[in-house]
Amino acid sequence: MSLATLDRPTTSFSAPRPVAVPTETPTPDAAAPRLRAVPAGTEARGFVLYVGVDELKAEAAGTDLGHLVEQLKQLVAQLVPSAETHAAVALAPQGAGGRDVDVVRLALQDPAALARQRQTPAPELVKPRGGVVIDISRKRVALDGETAGLTYKEFELLQYLVLREGRTIDRAELIASLWNANDDEIPNERTIDVHVRRLRSKLGAYEDIVRTVRGVGYRFDRHADVSIRQATTPSPDF
Template identity: 65%
Template sequence: MSASLLERTTTIPAARPATRPTHLRAVPNSVDVAPQPTAQPGAAQPGVAPRGFALYVGLDEIKAAADGVSLSTIVEALRRTISELSPSAETYAAVALAPQSAGGRDVDVVRLALKEPGAVARIQPETTEPDHAQGVVVDISRKRVLLDGESAALTFKEFELLQYLVLREGRTIERTELVESLWQAQSDDEAPGERTIDVHVRRLRAKLGRYEDIVRTVRGAGYRFDRHADVTIRYGAGAPSPDRF
């Protein structure tokens, strides 16, 4: 079965007024959850009240199989648990489809594929951002980088290097990981050494010009991309996610 990413959405009817808060305990040593009516999301907005919640799960069939389960098994187990906790709850589950090459955390890929508002809000639509905009545009869907509206002359491997860092924002990537991830299809003789990565990074920075500092060196560790106000990431439109369970 091809890799896919799971998202389960549960819709719970509006709760009836309770005389006292209820507590849920999932497992020993877990944190009790006590609903606070005055602090519920949307409480400050007239006519708006919580009607349910969505739980995004980043997991593909390969990783699930390695754990000895399947996505459908997990979905059914969650449904049974919800039914036991609240028989009146209604559930709905869908699978999120995304390119196997999509980088970043699995759960973030799932949120974006399923158009979760918070994830979508981080992406500025291409229709509102002209190519001549100032700053750096990392266009994942078209495999290109724009610097102040001009296309940067990056090689395929230089783009892959920048993309790998950008999609793992805030995490320091070691040189060994870059070699193993970006040159995994090459033989040991063709793959660069860890120090050769520094050469690739220097060439990439040279082509980024005045924006070279978006690729940060973490001394003794590797490289990292931190969020910058002048960097926009375009992911492109995701494929629709059909019902699966």
Template identity: 65%
Template sequence: MTITDIAAPLATRTRTRRPSREQPATHGSSALAPEAAPRIRPTAPATAGPAAASPVRAVPEGTEARGFVLYVGLGEGAATADRIELARLVGELRALTSRLAPSAQTHAAVALAPAGSGGRDVDVVRRALGDPAVQQAPAPEPDAGIVIDLTRKRVALGDDIAPLTYREFELLQHIVLREGTTVGRCEIIDALWDADADDRPNERTIDVHVRRLRAKLGGYAEIIRTVRGAGYRFDRHADVTVLASGPSPDRF
């Protein structure tokens, strides 16, 4: 008997060996496949009615949304406290917009306000940039200024007439007619009072007359400017009007 004759029956028995009860028989590669998960039958989405609700439009019919405005209220002091510059914040917001919406176009504008003005920063920004949803403060009425009417011998402060006395208007008129020239106290006394007048004042009294005149001119008192050690000068402003139909006498 040869080795081949002995090996053949062993090989045959090995090929026909029945599987053990601990390891059930498998077919093909199914032994490596994971256990199949139970199948879940899909359910139809729930609906509130026979038809799905249409989306709500944010704009009136016949129009289309073309973009939006984001008002950022951040004063220079707050930006410094947050350790960021406005230019950098604008740049980062633009970069974020470009990443999220490459087709978006951006424009940045800085709102300026007088230093020390109150109010919330965002409200100041909205008002400065013309947000129609913000109630705009009514524009102040233009100041009518002061009108010195030499012909009618009166001074108008807007719609009101200044209650000047005869002597006070004379004093004002004398200084106004010499615009750009400093008028001395002695010159005023000689021009407006007779040399032998009982009420002829001294230089100190002229200062009292000027003080009373200024009080009646209200917010325009500074048109009569004091020149220290010399006298007084008429200081014309943009809101000062002098009316005269031809040369006006110094006295009337």
């Protein structure tokens, strides 16, 4: 993984939108919390804010990484005009796993992240990843060769997204398609969010195959390490 600077302006970024800055002087009770004591002989000269967000998530939120950087730099300039800033974007190979913020921390040589990486067992001691197998015919999901303990409704939810691969499904459609009047559970949009959160927790390291499209719904994104065993019934979208 590597870094790409974002300090130079580029014409592909949209103009920064105005950032509201409080004008009232904070009272002592509302003052920002003080930094914890620093070691003797040192002083605080600035800070690093790690932001974990990939281009797809930014696009789904109606923005891009360059615009986010410009907004943050503009806010700092308004709050402390004399402050100096430097921005860089963390790069990783396509398809690399792990949380976005962890990728950023490693790319920026964060000591805690590097220490955690050093504690990771050597490759020969790590069990090889077998990927995800979504077996629609048997209604079963295997993660690295181990069967995932999905409930019936969790599998139905995953299957619905898988069969409509690449299409964002809104919560109303999921409710209408996966629940009926005879179910004990009375579903709403919050119900869908809860089921998706539980599903992702059971997918573990592969949770990002179920993507959130902010303000719309959810989408299944197939990775290279995901295989699907179809039933005889083809996808309804083909």
